[in-house]
Amino acid sequence: EVQLVESGGGLVQPGGSLRLSCAASGFTFSSYWMSWVRQAPGKGLEWVANIKQDGSEKDYVDSVKGRFTISRDNAKNSMNLQMNSLRAEDTAVYYCARTDYGKGFDIWGQGTMVTVSA
Amino acid sequence: EIVLTQSPGTLSLSPGERATLSCRASQSVSSYLAWYQQKPGQAPRLLIYGASSRATGIPDRFSGSGSGTDFTLTISRLEPEDFAVYYCQQYGSSPRTFGQGTKVEIK
Numbered sequence: 567e568v569q570l571v572e573s574g575g576g577l578v579q580p581g582g583s584l585r586l587s588c589a590a591s592g593f594t595f596s597s598y599w600m601s602w603v604r605q606a607p608g609k610g611l612e613w614v615a616n617i618k619q620d621g622s623e624k625d626y627v628d629s630v631k632g633r634f635t636i637s638r639d640n641a642k643n644s645m646n647l648q649m650n651s652l653r654a655e656d657t658a659v660y661y662c663a664r665t666d667y668g669k670g671f672d673i674w675g676q677g678t679m680v681t682v683s684a
Numbered sequence: 685e686i687v688l689t690q691s692p693g694t695l696s697l698s699p700g701e702r703a704t705l706s707c708r709a710s711q712s713v714s715s716y717l718a719w720y721q722q723k724p725g726q727a728p729r730l731l732i733y734g735a736s737s738r739a740t741g742i743p744d745r746f747s748g749s750g751s752g753t754d755f756t757l758t759i760s761r762l763e764p765e766d767f768a769v770y771y772c773q774q775y776g777s778s779p780r781t782f783g784q785g786t787k788v789e790i791k
Contacts, residue, residue: 601780603728610771610782610783610784610785611720611722611728611771611773611782611785612782613773613779613780613781613782616780625778625779627779628779661727661728666733667775668733668734669718669730669733669734669737669739670718670720670730670733670773670775670780671718671720671728671730671773672730672733672739673730674727674728674729674730675727676727677727
């Protein structure tokens with residue numbers, strides 16, 4: 567079964583850091599771009615970042631550039647999102663998504679909640 | 685950045701009726717347009733990619749059309765499980781952007 571499982575969410579104070587992880591199974595992880603997509607409470611979807619199969623290319627939405635870092639470990643079938651200098655507006659459910667350049671985001675994890683609050 | 689505008693914001697229909705959802709892009713995305721369905725408390729699910737191709741396991745009552753800047757998602761006959769929020773998304777250029785969503789609710 568193709569599956570993505572996120573972990574690492576929680577409550578953090580403004581200015582703090584958090585590291586999210588995504589564990590992949592059931593497919594050849596190293597063959598796909600991967601992405602993070604977030605959804606603030608009661609709001610729509612926002613693409614956050616993506617990473618190429620070998621990690622050589624990364625892209626970010628402007629609002630997180632310089633604060634978030636996406637990475638992957640193909641040997642462990644995992645992807646991470648290091649989030650620094652967190653702000654209240656980063657509060658959201660963060661989804662890990664397999665990215666097929668011909669199809670968009672074709673597989674999604676169940677999401678992990680990040681709350682930035684004092 | 686390509687802005688996607690979905691209309692209407694909410695669609696109130698009865699089971700068995702036809703639903704027509706619109707997505708308009710601020711500039712051409714060719715056919716790099718996907719549609720997703722999201723139910724409360726769940727992750728989004730890919731329905732349509734390449735503007736008109738159904739994803740694996742998606743019933744044929746879902747269809748997509750359009751190219752360039754104007755796109756449509758049609759649900760031919762609404763089933764009870766189809767009441768949800770639908771998002772369009774372009775993946776032709778960075779940043780990948782989503783529309784604000786259309787809620788299909790039971791009338």
